[in-house]
Structure formats: structure tokens, C-alpha cells
Amino acid sequence: MNPGMPQKLSLPGVKNVIAVASGKGGVGKSTVAANLALALRMSGQSVGLMDADIYGPSVPIMFGLGMVDPQTTPFPLEKYGVKLMSMGFMVDPNQAVIWRGPKVAQAVQAFLGQIDWGDLDFLVIDLPPGTGDAQLTLSQSAPLSGAVIVTTPQDVSLIDARKGVRMFQEVKVPVLGVIENMSYFVGDDGKRYNLFRAGGGQKLASEIGVPLLGEMPIDPRIAECGDTGEPMVRKYPDSPAAQAYLALARRVIATSATPAAAPLPEVQW
Amino acid sequence: MANDVRPVSLKREGDGLKIEWADGVTTFATWRHLRASCPCAACTEDRAKPPDPFRVLTPQEVAAGPAAPVGIKTVGYYAYQIAWNDGHDTGIYTLEHLRKLGTPVTHGN
Ligand SMILES: Nc1ncnc2c1ncn2[C@@H]1O[C@H](COP(=O)(O)OP(=O)(O)O)[C@@H](O)[C@H]1O
Ligand SMILES: [Mg+2]
Ligand SMILES: [Zn+2]
Numbered sequence: 001m002n003p004g005m006p007q008k009l010s011l012p013g014v015k016n017v018i019a020v021a022s023g024k025g026g027v028g029k030s031t032v033a034a035n036l037a038l039a040l041r042m043s044g045q046s047v048g049l050m051d052a053d054i055y056g057p058s059v060p061i062m063f064g065l066g067m068v069d070p071q072t073t074p075f076p077l078e079k080y081g082v083k084l085m086s087m088g089f090m091v092d093p094n095q096a097v098i099w100r101g102p103k104v105a106q107a108v109q110a111f112l113g114q115i116d117w118g119d120l121d122f123l124v125i126d127l128p129p130g131t132g133d134a135q136l137t138l139s140q141s142a143p144l145s146g147a148v149i150v151t152t153p154q155d156v157s158l159i160d161a162r163k164g165v166r167m168f169q170e171v172k173v174p175v176l177g178v179i180e181n182m183s184y185f186v187g188d189d190g191k192r193y194n195l196f197r198a199g200g201g202q203k204l205a206s207e208i209g210v211p212l213l214g215e216m217p218i219d220p221r222i223a224e225c226g227d228t229g230e231p232m233v234r235k236y237p238d239s240p241a242a243q244a245y246l247a248l249a250r251r252v253i254a255t256s257a258t259p260a261a262a263p264l265p266e267v268q269w
Numbered sequence: 270m271a272n273d274v275r276p277v278s279l280k281r282e283g284d285g286l287k288i289e290w291a292d293g294v295t296t297f298a299t300w301r302h303l304r305a306s307c308p309c310a311a312c313t314e315d316r317a318k319p320p321d322p323f324r325v326l327t328p329q330e331v332a333a334g335p336a337a338p339v340g341i342k343t344v345g346y347y348a349y350q351i352a353w354n355d356g357h358d359t360g361i362y363t364l365e366h367l368r369k370l371g372t373p374v375t376h377g378n
Contacts (some may be wrong), residue, residue: 174347209308209348209361264343264364267279267286 009112009141013119014048016256018176019139019147021168023160025129028181029150030058031226032216033126035233036148039242039249041081042233045121048076048083052108052138053128057088064229067092075115080234083120085111105137112142122256131163139171145256146176148213153183153200165208172263176255177213178205179248185218186240192217213255214248217241274368279349281338288371296371304336304353306370307360330355 011017020033030053037049051059060066063079068089076083087107117123125142128134139147147168151161161178168175180201184194195218205212219241225232233245277289285299307313333355340352344361352358362370 169344169350172343206313207309207359207361209363209366264347264349265276265278266343267281267341267349269281 008143009109011112011117011123011143014117014123014143015121016145017123017125017143018252018256019125019127019142019144019168019173020150021127021131021135021147021164022129022150023131023162023164025056027129027150027152028216028222029129030056030062030126031222031231032148032150032179032181033124034059034062034226034231035242035245036248036252037082037122037124038080038231039233039245040122040124040252042237042246043249043253045249045253046119047081048085048117048120048123050076050111050123050125051084051086051088052111052125054087054107055128057086058226059084059086059126060088062226062229062231065089076117080230083117085115105134105141108138109141122252131160131167135164136167136171139168139173144173146174148176148179148252149204150179150181151201151204152181153195158200158204161204162207165204175208175210176252177211178208179214179216180212181216182218183215211251211255213251214244216244216248275364276367279341284335286338286367286371287374288367290368295374296368297374298367298371300336300338303351303362303370304355304357306366307351307357308362308366309357309359312357312360327355 020029020036022029030051033049037047041047049059051057063084065077065079065084068077070090075089076085077089078084125138125144127138149161149164151158165175178201182195183201184192187193201215202212217240219232219239221236221239222232222241225235232239233242236242237246274294275291277291280287282297284301285297286303287295287297289295333353337354338351339354342350344350348361348363349367350358350361
């Protein structure tokens with residue numbers, strides 16, 4: 001093994017660790033991570049959600065939880081049947097945590113290594129946005145079975161998403177697919193309307209040869225749910241957005257069902 | 270997903286790539302065919318357009334001669350990235366794609 005690489009932690013009870021990544025903030029990565037985790041849970045899987053976005057933790061608000069006393073409350077917490085861990089349970093999210101890269105990596109390593117996640121089918125990790133050192137360290141130290149990249153239809157975020165894909169390729173984490181968020185909205189007439197030029201997520205997905213795992217509609221209720229502590233997929237399970245998330249969960253389950261494959265052979269030159 | 274059949278070995282052989290698959294099938298695809306089937310977005314877009322009879326080869330293409338790889342590396346657990354002698358290297362060939370591009374070889378050696 002490369003001596004410069006951080007130690008890979010092992011999570012023996014966890015079958016699949018899925019990182020949710022994005023090239024930049026604000027594309028809906030945390031929304032996707034939370035709804036995907038719940039959709040997996042609603043599909044009968046045992047699920048954990050780890051908020052690795054130390055600077056902008058959003059799991060507490062999205063799940064209607066606040067700070068707890070770490071001396072008396074064992075982690076992970078649990079809500080709606082999903083095991084949860086976030087920096088926001090220990091530090092007031094409004095007080096910016098100004099930590100440097102190594103400290104962030106340390107905190108996240110502790111989340112992974114020192115917390116008893118128990119037996120899980122899926123541990124979903126909400127990665128910090130971007131493709132810097134913190135993300136790289138995390139991708140190297142967490143035993144990731146795969147990553148999904150969240151993007152929006154605008155080209156600018158596609159450029160960022162491509163960087164994310166490259167990062168995972170470098171650390172040999174398979175990219176399970178691309179999720180295009182805020183792709184379209186469903187009008188009162190039940191029809192689909194594109195807001196931006198369509199097809200960005202598909203373009204990225206075909207360029208890197210991975211599936212487009214899902215196209216998630218825009219729905220103002222998603223933002224409302226994010227603020228009121230019950231993610232969309234659970235609160236409005238019949239909405240088009242929730243249906244899209246349940247379909248996404250089925251795809252992720254199908255993609256992950258095979259046991260971790262052996263590395264590919266090199267080409268004999 | 271379609272990553273069902275995995276390769277056991279990949280060899281450069283003659284003017285192409287020979288792959289032995291875990292299900293016992295061996296396939297062969299010429300470099301020319303692989304290059305022409307590059308799955309990257311730019312090439313996919315180009316193929317979607319009607320062929321241009323007056324297309325001029327780029328100087329790089331002319332200098333490169335017949336398509337040949339200058340490097341092939343694994344991408345995660347699901348694909349290979351081929352760098353070509355014409356300078357193009359953005360194509361990531363998934364196992365599924367490679368399997369489809371190859372022709373089964375009967376006397377595999
Ligand atoms: N599909 C969507 N429709 C409507 N609002 C959305 C959608 N996805 C995300 N949002 C909202 O956009 C904002 C940013 O989303 P968030 O998940 O926090 O992004 P990130 O984690 O990438 O920074 C939040 O207010 C969220 O509720
Ligand atoms: Mg976020
Ligand atoms: Zn190409």
C-alpha cells in the first residue's frame with residue numbers, strides 16, 4: 001500500500017458505504033443524501049446517514065433534531081428508523097466551525113471509526129461539497145463501496161461534477177452514477193417542464209460511462225420539508241419527487257447487491 | 270447492473286485487445302473498432318451527426334497513423350480508460366461496453 005495514504009477504516013457490520021458528493025455547494029447534495037437514506041429505509045433496508053459536511057451540517061435540521069449532550073446521549077441518534085450522526089448534534093450549526101483540513105478529517109474519522117453503527121445495509125455519507133483535500137482524505141479513509149455525484153442541469157456545475165468523478169477515479173472508488181437534481185418541475189397539469197436546457201446529467205453520465213441514476217424534480221415542498229424536519233420522501237410519499245427517490249433507492253440497491261468485486265486486472269502490455 | 274461478467278485477463282494482441290471473461294468467453298476487438306466506438310461525450314456527439322464527407326483529418330490524426338493505444342488503465346471496478354496515439358483519452362470503456370465491442374473468439378489463444 002502507498003505509505004502516504006491514510007489508513008482505511010473498516011466497518012465490518014456495514015455492507016455498503018455510499019458517498020453522496022457534488023462539485024460545489026447548493027446543488028441539493030444534503031437533500032439527496034437525506035431523501036435517499038430514507039427511501040432506502042422505506043424500501044426495507046437498515047440505514048445510517050453520516051453528515052460529513054462539518055462546516056455546513058444539515059442533518060439536524062432536516063431531521064428535526066437539535067444539539068444533544070454527548071456525555072449522556074449515545075451516538076448515533078435515530079429518527080424515522082435511520083441512524084444519524086452529525087457535527088451539528090455537538091456544535092451549534094450557527095457557530096461556524098473554523099477548523100483546518102486535518103482536524104476535519106479527524107472528526108470524520110471518529111464518526112466512522114468510533115461510533116457504533118451496528119449492522120447496516122447502507123451507510124450514506126453526505127460529503128462536504130467540492131473536491132479538495134478534505135474530500136480526498138475522506139474518500140481514501142472511508143471504506144466506500146461507491147459514490148453518487150449530484151449535479152444540476154447547468155453546465156457550470158457539470159464542470160465541478162467532472163472534477164468529483166475524477167477524484168473518485170483516482171482513489172478507485174466506483175462512481176455508481178449521476179443524479180441530476182432540480183431537473184424539471186411537474187406542473188398542475190401533471191406534465192414535466194424543464195427549467196434549464198435538458199440533458200446535462202445524461203451528458204455527464206454518458207461521458208464517464210456510468211448510469212444516470214435519477215432526475216429529481218424541483219418542488220418547493222422539498223425546501224419546506226428540509227426546514228421542518230421531515231424529508232419529502234416520507235412526508236409526501238405520493239409526490240413525483242418522492243417517487244423519483246424511491247426509484248433511485250431501488251437502483252442503488254440493485255447496483256450494490258453484488259458483493260464487493262475484486263479489482264480489475266491490468267492490461268498485459 | 271451490467272457489470273455481471275468480469276474480465277480475467279486483458280492482452281494486447283496483434284492489432285487489438287483480447288479479453289478473457291470469467292464466464293469462459295474470449296473476445297477480441299481491433300483498436301480501430303475500439304477507437305471508433307469511444308464512449309466519451311464528444312465522440313458520442315460526433316457519431317450522432319450525419320457523416321461529413323469533407324471532414325479534414327487533424328494534423329495529429331494524420332501523424333498518428335492507425336489507431337493504437339499508448340496507455341490503458343483501470344477505472345474503479347467497472348471500466349478501463351484508453352489513451353490513444355492521436356492524443357484522445359477521455360473515453361472510459363465500461364466492462365459492459367467492452368464486452369459488446371468484442372467478437373467472441375472460438376480457438377482462444
Ligand atoms: N429538488 C429540489 N426542489 C426544491 N428545492 C430543493 C431541491 N433540492 C434542494 N432544494 C433546496 O435547495 C437548498 C440547497 O439544498 P442542499 O441540499 O442544502 O444543498 P447542498 O447540500 O448541495 O449544499 C435547500 O434549501 C434545499 O431545501
Ligand atoms: Mg449540504
Ligand atoms: Zn472520445
